[in-house]
Amino acid sequence: MIIFCLLLAAFSSPVFTGEWKANVVKELEVLVTSCAVIPCTYTHPKDHTPTSRQRRIWHRGSNKEERIYAEDQTLVLENFKGRTQMFENQNENNCTLEMTGIQGHDNGPFCFRIELVQKGSDTPSTDKFSFVENCVTFKILNDQKPKLTQQQTAIQGKPYVITCSVTHTCPSKMPKLTWNRVTTDDAITVVHKDNRFGYWETESILTFIPGEKDDHSEISCTAEFNGGKTSQTTLMLYVKRTETYNHIIIPTVAVIGTAAIFAVICTVMVKRYRKRIDELQSRDGSLWNRMSRFSHRIRSHASGPSRADPRPANQKVTKGRFPSPKSPPKSCNYRQDADDGDDHMNALDNNVYGNM
Structure with missing residues (x-):
């Protein structure tokens, strides 16, 4: 059919x-x-x-x-x-x-x-x-503006393509397309197409490698037609920086470095503190021993009578005989030790005597 x-x-x-x-x-x-x-x-x-x-x-x-x-x-x-x-x-x-x-x-x-x-x-x-x-x-x-077509994202350091195209009706005198970029590293390719039915199209393909300085920059394409009339179209270029982990690595390294420095300082301080303690202990060891012995002697004197003269619980305590203060001593065997430092014993005798 x-x-x-x-x-x-x-x-x-x-x-x-x-x-x-x-x-x-x-x-x-x-x-x-x-x-x-x-x-x-x-x-x-x-x-x-x-x-x-x-x-x-x-x-x-x-x-x-x-x-x-x-x-x-x-x-x-x-x-x-x-x-x-x-x-x-x-x-x-x-x-x-x-x-x-x-x-x-x-x-x-x-x-x-x-x-x-x-x-x-x-x-x-x-x-x-x-x-x-x-x-x-x-x-x-009265005006025929060129059309700018770009890839989705411009990445720093990678080739990027922008196409400037304009439709016209004059194939014998093609319009001229120019860019506002002036660099020897850019590659420009011009293509002419027959779109049929009385329309033709001129394309200028710009290929370049965007850098950090190209971020937020304007890219302009100007079309100059037969007869001298011109028209321009401009777009804003946004460049995405190369994907790196610097934003993670740098803070992490800074935190780890700070922690390491702090740990080293603390370790040094602790070692110096312990060393100082050891020096003080070795220097004041005899004094410390003397103080220990002195405190031990005081404790032993305080509990001496009960240990020296233990008595059974059921033993009767007999009252001793003491001569009258008016009667002379029976014996002259008593002798007072002068300057023997035994004030403690004398004080006990006096207390006993006074109690009697």
Whole structure:
């Protein structure tokens, strides 16, 4: 079924049906002061005689006398003289027209017409074909800004690509794209594309290695069109620094280093303190021993009587006999020791005597 439809469409084309028909783009967005190329093709009957010469004409609207292009420039409207010409090499079925210096009132519509002229004669024959049903109109633009396309993220030290592109209607005089970056390390590639239906595209591909200084910088692309009109587009470039662990390593090393220094200081201080303690203990060892012996002697004297003279619990205590203070001593065996330091014993004797 698909093959049958294709064959049916082919056989029903104007070439095989013997019709004259032009194929012209319907509308073009054209930048003022620039140029426009109107794609146009036409077909003729299969039995068209090659003895006749085809005269191609473009006129404005349905008025066939308002010619914007003709081989005879005297027949062209004054406003279009020198601004229109047939584009590239014209084969038998090509009617493409180029118009330069687009003005604000060049809206159209513009239509194609063909006249057949017998060879050897300048008078056209009665075969004239105007394709007023297939005309083109212009939408005049006052500005045509380039478009900037960039990768998602610019990483420091890695190649990065930004593309500047602009759509235009003037393939014979391509717009020129320039960047605001001036460096020998940048690589720029220019590409021209035919987007068909009267539109072409110029691309400038910028490849560079962003650095830290490129962060938060402006990248601008300027398009200069035929006729001198310029337009610029700017974007802000954000550069992501190379992924490192410095933000983790540096604080960790600082904390560990501080802790190590603090531990060393504490260790040194403890060693010095212990050494000082040992020196003091070795220096004051005899004094400490004497104080220990002295305290031990005091404790032994305090508990001496109970240990020296233990008595059974059931033993009766007999009261001793003491001579009267008025009677003389019976014996002269008592002798007082002078300066023997035994004040403690004398004090005990006096207490006993007083109690009696």
